[in-house]
Amino acid sequence: MTTTPTTPTEADALDGLRDALGLLKDRERVAERLLASSAKHSFDPDRELDWDAPFEEGKWFWPPELVSLYGTPMWKRMSEEQRILLSRHEAAALASLGIWFEIILMQLLVRHIYDKAATSAHVRYALTEIEDECRHSKMFARLISQGGTPWYPVSRAHQNLGRLFKTISTTPGSFTATLLGEEVLDWMQRLTFPDERVQPLVRGVTRIHVVEEARHVRYAREELRRQMVTAPRWSQEFTRVTSGEFARIFSVAFVNPEVYTNVGLDRREAQAQVKASGHRREVMQTGAKRLTDFLDDIGVLRGVGRQLWKSSGLLA
Secondary structure (H helix, E strand, O other), X not given: OOOOOOOOOHHHHHOOOEEOOEEOOOHHHHHHHHHHHHHHOOOOHHHHOOOOOOOOOOOEOOOHHHOOOOOOHHHHHOOHHHHHHHHHHHHHHHHHHHHHHHHHHHHHHHHHHOOOOOOOHHHHHHHHHHHHHHHHHHHHHXXXXXXXXXXXXXXXXXXXXXXXXXXXXXXXXXXXXHHHHHHHHHHHHXXXXXXXXXXXXXXXXXXXXHHHHHHHHHHHHHHHHHHHHHXXXXXXXXXXXXXXXXXXXXXXXXXXXXXXHHXXXXXXXXXXXXXXXXXXXXXXXXXXXXXXXXXXXOOOOOHHHHHHHHHHOOOO
């Protein structure tokens, strides 16, 4: 009796493979669910948000507890008006940082799918995510313009490091960096969009971003789990080191120091007080905890990489 040879499917190849979180999920099934969710819960910010409504007097542009100087001696000396102005500039700086991250992410996603079957659900979802990120970047840029603040680009050194990273990054390294760029900001935005002290336009922007980023996080987490089980050992170790270095860059770039100058504060003194602030350290570590717990579970936070994450201030 003869049998017809069959080509093993990805599900067959991964059958029985697991990590600390359990069995790995089938890539196509994950993507199909995310595509279905995207079809139901995607937004056009240009139509969804009221861009013509004026900002409301006395409302914040970012929750005060999330503003970098909150609780410091400098904060206590600032007037309420200056504090709100700082929140406006920090919101613009974070939107600028978000655009930088998303442009890098879109390039990493294109590289990831370059040699994969274009008809697969996994590739179709990656293209859907790129579509989302294009809208997010335009939405953030419009928010910056609407707020009347400058655009806050990252430093030239960080711009060049980003260019290097997106060129040499491995697939697991790319998805680790994606999660770093998404999850800390996502935690802050989940506190922002229901906060009635915050400007309605900012709340609307963060609500859209939270809903759509939840799918992006799921996609990146499932792919990173797969990569940390199946990638060569050198690639796994490279991911640990590069993710730790990217965490250090992220923690430095998170708030552009020009915001302090632009609201009439001494930049060096403001940076020193932020660095010494226990509240700020707790905010950043709490914002990163869901991510660092996940990375620890799947074996990213080991060795030199773990020490780099600690030196970033994002890991206690």
